[in-house]
Amino acid sequence: MPRITVSVDGVTYEEEVEPRLLLVHLLRDRLGKTGTPVGCDTGNCGACTVTLDGRSAKSCSVLAVQADGSEVVTVEGLARDGRWHPMQEAFHAEHALQCGYCTPGMIMAAIDLLRDDPDPSEEAVRRGLEGNLCRCTGYTNIVRAVRRAAAEMSRVPHERAPGAAEGREAAAS
Ligand code: FES
Ligand code: FES
Numbered sequence: 001m002p003r004i005t006v007s008v009d010g011v012t013y014e015e016e017v018e019p020r021l022l023l024v025h026l027l028r029d030r031l032g033k034t035g036t037p038v039g040c041d042t043g044n045c046g047a048c049t050v051t052l053d054g055r056s057a058k059s060c061s062v063l064a065v066q067a068d069g070s071e072v073v074t075v076e077g078l079a080r081d082g083r084w085h086p087m088q089e090a091f092h093a094e095h096a097l098q099c100g101y102c103t104p105g106m107i108m109a110a111i112d113l114l115r116d117d118p119d120p121s122e123e124a125v126r127r128g129l130e131g132n133l134c135r136c137t138g139y140t141n142i143v144r145a146v147r148r149a150a151a152e153m154s155r156v157p158h159e160r161a162p163g164a165a166e167g168r169e170a171a172a173s
Helices: 023-032 086-093 103-116 122-128 140-155 164-172
Strands: 002-007 013-016 047-051 055-058 072-074
Touching: 023 047, 055 103, 072 164, 086 103, 086 140, 103 122, 103 140, 122 140
Parallel strands: 002 072
Antiparallel strands: 002 013, 047 055, 047 072
């Protein structure tokens, strides 16, 4: 079986994987990262979204072998020093979840969205998150949360967004 090396939430893992193993199953079943849920398993819902080398990716649509040599950040890797990431804080403050099933993926996708557009309009948030489905909230509070996080992150420059550089540092330490 192929052997891969992958950094997940700042920790480097070496794993033997079947070529057909999906990244989301590596994360959940082998590494215990159950904070990343499986919704549809077909690339439609976005619940399984993580960042792969700093960009959001639906981990049910990526083979584990494709993540060889990469840095993956899940929702479990966002908090720093006991504090949530501003996007997590904003989702909490705006009550941007009900059942919470979509929330990890929504948060990871929203962080990536702000990387390209640090001050998105409501329309831009809705467009940017169209690959992430929520069956509960109607999206209004999610959009508010993303814009609240954008405002907070522009007000207080922070270093807590996941990214390739940060992942490399964490993996090397
Ligand atoms: S579980 Fe991956 S997109 Fe739905
Ligand atoms: S909060 Fe239930 S699916 Fe989004």
